[in-house]
Amino acid sequence: MSEIDVKVENVTKKFGNFTAVNNVSFEVPKGAFFSILGPSGSGKTTLLRMISGFEYPDSGNIYIGGEIVNNLPPNKRRTNLVFQNLALFPTMSVAKNIAFGLKRQHLSKQEIKKKVEHVLELVDLKGLGDRNVNKLSGGQRQRVALARCLVLEPTVLLLDEPLGALDLKLRENMKLVLKRLQARVGTTFIYVTHDQSEALTMSNLVAVMNKGKIEQISPPLELFYNPKTYFVARFIGDNNCWDGKVISLQKDTCNVKVGNISLTAKMGENISVGDEVSIFVRPEIISLKKGRSEKGLNGTVKEFVFDGAYFRIVVMAGTGENQLEVKVKIPQGEKIPDINNGSEVSLSWPDGSAIAFKKAGEIEKVIEKELEGVTA
Amino acid sequence: MSEIDVKVENVTKKFGNFTAVNNVSFEVPKGAFFSILGPSGSGKTTLLRMISGFEYPDSGNIYIGGEIVNNLPPNKRRTNLVFQNLALFPTMSVAKNIAFGLKRQHLSKQEIKKKVEHVLELVDLKGLGDRNVNKLSGGQRQRVALARCLVLEPTVLLLDEPLGALDLKLRENMKLVLKRLQARVGTTFIYVTHDQSEALTMSNLVAVMNKGKIEQISPPLELFYNPKTYFVARFIGDNNCWDGKVISLQKDTCNVKVGNISLTAKMGENISVGDEVSIFVRPEIISLKKGRSEKGLNGTVKEFVFDGAYFRIVVMAGTGENQLEVKVKIPQGEKIPDINNGSEVSLSWPDGSAIAFKKAGEIEKVIEKELEGVTA
Amino acid sequence: MKSNKRILRIGLISLLLPFAVWIGFLVVIPHIELLRLSFISHRGNNFTLANYANFFTNALYRNTYIRSAVFSIIVTFITLVISLPMALFITKIAGPKAQGILMLAVILPFWISELIQAFAWMIMLRETGVLSYLLQLLGIIHHNVEFLYNDAAIMVGLVYTSMLFMVIPLVSTLSTMEDSIIEAAYDLGGNFWNTLFEVIIPYSAPGITTGSIMVFMLSLGNYISVTLLGGKNSLWFTEQIYNQFILRFNWNQGAAFGILLLILSSLIVWIGIKISGQEIEEVLR
């Protein structure tokens, strides 16, 4: 995994006054499943289109397999792109779709036939070569789009939210298909998505993007437990986020006054006394006990919902006007204390699992907009 | 909750030779959030369209508020339908969309205006009355569709997969909005969906439908822990399902030979020795320990995936050709034993959490088709 | 982000350039020449406004001009009233088979040359024609009656030839309307007329505008059907233009009339678009 397949170096791309990609650099090791995760408008698709050759960078360099490809058109690059809407050729059969790229390489008919057969087997579509692509199911169409690219043996396979159009159950299934396929063929994948569950399930490395910049590149679990920025902490998972003011500092931790509650949190960045910060605690990590206790945070259950995987509980902690809304998720397999709306409970979490970042109001807006579906 | 708002009595509906709804009966109590959950083609939408008046039953009776409404057209029924694609009137403003139904009741202009204002406040769209509906975000359009129906104060509000067109994050948010709204207005909701998480999160009662028949009507948690039929056990959640043969019977339980492993399971229906059965165990309830143990089921880790909420682990248990594939889900908050692909592990689950049903091959096909996205 | 541009540009420009020049040449120059000619006197080559003055001083020309416009508007309205239910039926009620047959019935007049259509109509409406015969059979009239060569014959012919151009835009607009919108209106308590006037007609506004413009243009500029069905005294403005060019060889006068017709049609279409409250760009789509 030490060889580098794709290298992006200080790349910037503007559309008019809008900076879509802002001085981005990263490397993708050979054979990696690399995801670029970000909200819509974060520049992730533009970045992918520059790697595939549909857009050219304004400045900076893009290397593929060690060579600069900045202004090379897509038909001359050893990358292939799986489009969001798949973009299968609707007038052709499955085999002809797959053969389109091979024909451009002036291979003999036999060679083309052999390669098509082989890749059809690889994606589990054996025997469907003569079928028209419009006659296929959603999952099959997906696999034709993959086969059409894989048959050309690209250095890097690029995927632009390819599961976006599928429905929920099929998407769950295709995640595993994709991950297994990548493990089998060993091609480097760069996968763009706004769906964190896709990125986290499939990738070796995830780059979180926001407003044209990369905020953090980490393996999936680290994004969860060691977010490096406010945005990552806020964007990944359905995190608790409480705003407060720093009262005092210790070595790695700070004391923060949230409403009239005082909390201790790890410092995620340089913080001074008096700063406005947000504290993040994962809802999954909070334990909930019935009744009040002296050590924990006491509160009242406001909402109690079961969604098939988790019990989602909303607790109002503290008293008076400055009550704190705490989201708690208890997985379905665990024993649930006998509580109802209005029950008194006490909450606690392990030391070091609360983390503080300086408040960033504008990011809040990005995420709110996402929730409102403005882009949908 | 004892009053009955909708009663469906032995209702059957055929389209040509195809029986879409087959002798279905159920009652919906006043103020309930009642979901009809089923795969596509199970007849759930036809059932809803009969309640709303867009289809008439071939036989059986439908009562709304105690009166038979079998052949009453939709514009004469005290039901209103929120369509899957919302079906807002695209040439009208938000307020005019909402006023359309009120105008048909010959109310005065002032009354209409007052009611529109009131319902806009209810769905959190105050001040957006003059906006054209095409200028709204996805979540706002959703709420206009709700407001347009709620303002008519229907006896029952019918919802036909209204969240289907939204993207993931927005859908999560709208689920809570819908649940809270229903709690506030107290109108009876009948909600049709193929997404179990929607049904389980929001409903008081869920009716699981398959092939035109209702398999089980239960509160959400019961569907999980006490499935009444093979189909429900298979359809709800991503259940483990192992096929085997019954060797011996005890009072409530049976011993089943699965490959060369012997398992004990609760009987979900009448079972005799020698029957082909399937055993279901929820992946969430299985505990996993590193290394072999004598009591548990021993196996090797084949796949290890983190999806943001759970670690999904696939373990191959037993030996030789008849290995058993066991799915295990460990919630993200819990401590994960230090395992990798290939690690030896032992699995166990509480007594009584495995349940056996007679095998039903055809249902398998329905679910496979669903996964292949044939209907997508 | 039209990155197609880069892909298609080189190939397309090499193909398009000669055609672009040609199109500009085809579209612009002939009409500039028409305009120029209209300001030149018939005998002699000097600048004059006489060709336009003739129009304003001669009542026949003026009346023909107004008559053509009014009749074309009436034809447009009749065509709309007939076509809207047809389009609604085709898009929202008919099954795929009936849809095909109905579209065929609408397209048929197009299949057959306008000339032959006009002759078929003449056969039908003349004194010894089918209509006269049928009405005598029914006892409504008692001797041969000439139904040709009158205003009604012109209108029937124009509605018939131009219906296609109203039905097609209406069908294409209405087919983008989801069925559930009509169902929603019904579910919220609406009946047929509410739904038609408050939901369906506002939705089809772009199709109505496009269709009306096309039908109006075709009617105003029609020559064959009008002269054949209306006879030599159909008093249609195109006939005046034809007479100037072909019978009197006064191309300058004809050019002036042509420009006047162009102004008339542009003006009425512009007013129509303003009234319907649409943007010209929308209509072009």
Added chain:
Amino acid sequence: MKSNKRILRIGLISLLLPFAVWIGFLVVIPHIELLRLSFISHRGNNFTLANYANFFTNALYRNTYIRSAVFSIIVTFITLVISLPMALFITKIAGPKAQGILMLAVILPFWISELIQAFAWMIMLRETGVLSYLLQLLGIIHHNVEFLYNDAAIMVGLVYTSMLFMVIPLVSTLSTMEDSIIEAAYDLGGNFWNTLFEVIIPYSAPGITTGSIMVFMLSLGNYISVTLLGGKNSLWFTEQIYNQFILRFNWNQGAAFGILLLILSSLIVWIGIKISGQEIEEVLR
């Protein structure tokens, strides 16, 4: 599950019924009468095949018939070759503004009556016209040359009037093609020509068929542009029909010619559809 049916049925049937009768009456009866007339002798009222026999014995009629068909096919092909890059440019390259202007340029000939267009062309192509003048300026010709009244003038006129009917179906087909399909072809290694012939043209097949049928029909059935630009001896079959009806008052012979033209156009369209491998139902959509 067209439950719209129930909602719209009552209202629509009351509106549609009289129109349905009227349409049947309008479409079917005139053409049956045309057919009947073609089997009746001009003088006398007896059944005869003479009207058709005349066609087969007279070389002028036969040649005109074949000439019209061949020319119309050529016009259709030229129109297609010009319109495809235009449609591609309009749908895939032009921004919204350029799109509007281009569509306007295509629609313009429709805006202006065919009659006026033909006259504008005559002004352009005549011996003392603009083309002759320009070519003399460029030193290509040295005295006035008549460009009117020849086959090329007919063709140019026909291509010009019918281009709209090719561009519009092509634009509507191509605008349903997602841009990413072209990008995919490019990404998989294709160049402009690969993409054009293997992806774009197969995709636009329905539009090409619809457009070609319309252009062919319009050209074959054209009378005004052909006779004005081609002169009195343009040898177009519609001219023969006109002559029979209007100059010779031989309606029976004219009816026979009309039926023959109908057979010709139906036959060629049928062959065209068979060759392109499409279903008639698809083309109607």
